[in-house]
Amino acid sequence: GLPARVRIHEVGARDGLQNEKSTVPTEVKAEFIRRLAAAGLTTIEATSFVHPKWVPQLADAEQLFPLVSDLQGVELPVLVPNDRGLDRALALGARRIAVFASATESFAKANLNRTLDESLAVFEPVVRRAKDEGAHVRGYVSMCFGDPWEGAVPLPQVVRVCKALVAMGCDELSLGDTIGVATPGHVRALLSQLNEEGVPTDVIGVHFHDTYGQALANTYAALQHGVTTVDASAGGLGGCPYAKSATGNLATEDLVWMLRGLGIDTGVDLGHLVATSDWMAGHLGRPSPSRTVRALSHK
Ligand code: HMG
Ligand code: MG
Secondary structure (H helix, E strand, O other), X not given: OOOOEXXXXXXXXXXXXXXXXXXXXXXXXXXXXXXXXXXXXXXXXOEEOOOOOOOHHHOOHHHHHXXXXXXXXXXXXXXXXXXXXXXXXXXXXXXXXXXXXXXXXXHHHHHHOOOHHHHHHHHHHHHXXXXXXXXXXXXXXXXXXXXXXXEEOOHHHHHHHHHHHHHHOOOEEEEEEOOOOOOHHHHHHHHHHHHXXXXXXXXXXXXXEOOOXXXXXXXXXXXXXXXXXXXXXXXXXXXXXXXXXOOOEOEHHHHHHHHHHOOOEOOOOHHHHHHHHHHHXXXXXXXXXXXXXXXXXXX
């Protein structure tokens, strides 16, 4: 059966904006996050405390976070790649952080300048300290299905990284299809393999990019498996600057449209969300790639 309720982990302000050619003004980002919250989203990934040279689009994290941290009833996770990132996030009062690992060596190198095991060794004290500070910790695993340099990614490789993150103390995982090549059968196989290896479904979230148009079908397969946390990006913004051939995330509007049709509660007001993505598209100077936004847009 399908879940009665799904928690949407909104990544537009982070995964979306990190990949835009133009840098969006800090005040516009803050307004975007406020509008997402007003549309009913309750988990809104705000930014990343990474090296500003690696992701210049998010170099204003210190300025942005205080502009939104007073939002009531909203969790604002932030990405941290290392101790330095955690220091910066904690200094601003962040209560939810995310580390981001890779299932492949190629992407660990491209995204974190480390081998896979070196990156896990960096995360371990970060996760421990974040937990000691009472923060909630998400562990992303990128390239869970395919990798632009290595091709199809073997399930055991993904399972190993997932188990390492859970053993470190991560409260939840997010399985990333960074370049959008997954299909529903592959999703089912990975989730089953994780369960068999002792990783329960209730710590697993899914993070699909829509490169091959499979993100909604993949989400449906995950819901059938019992997953209740789904990452999506308003208007379908997004990608990853260090993963060639990555396009935008599953659009939050497309997700909400499907879930609403299934009678699954998300708490999101679709009209309000579409208006927000229209407004953001105006700032970015290009239309939203989301089919649902285009169908419901008044522009
Ligand atoms: P590095 O060059 O190896 O860093 O980069 P380092 O540890 O050698 O340090 C070099 C300098 O950077 C030092 O300064 C550090 O202090 C500074 P110096 O002493 O030379 O003056 N530094 C920092 N400054 C600010 N904040 C920090 C920080 N860390 C070091 N946190 C590093 C290693 C991890 C920093 C770099 O590779 C990095 O920032 N990578 C981030 C890449 C990124 O953000 N990618 C996108 C997010 S992942 C994603 O999108 C996938 C996801 O959506 C899921 C999916 O779709 O699969 C999550
Ligand atoms: Mg992503």
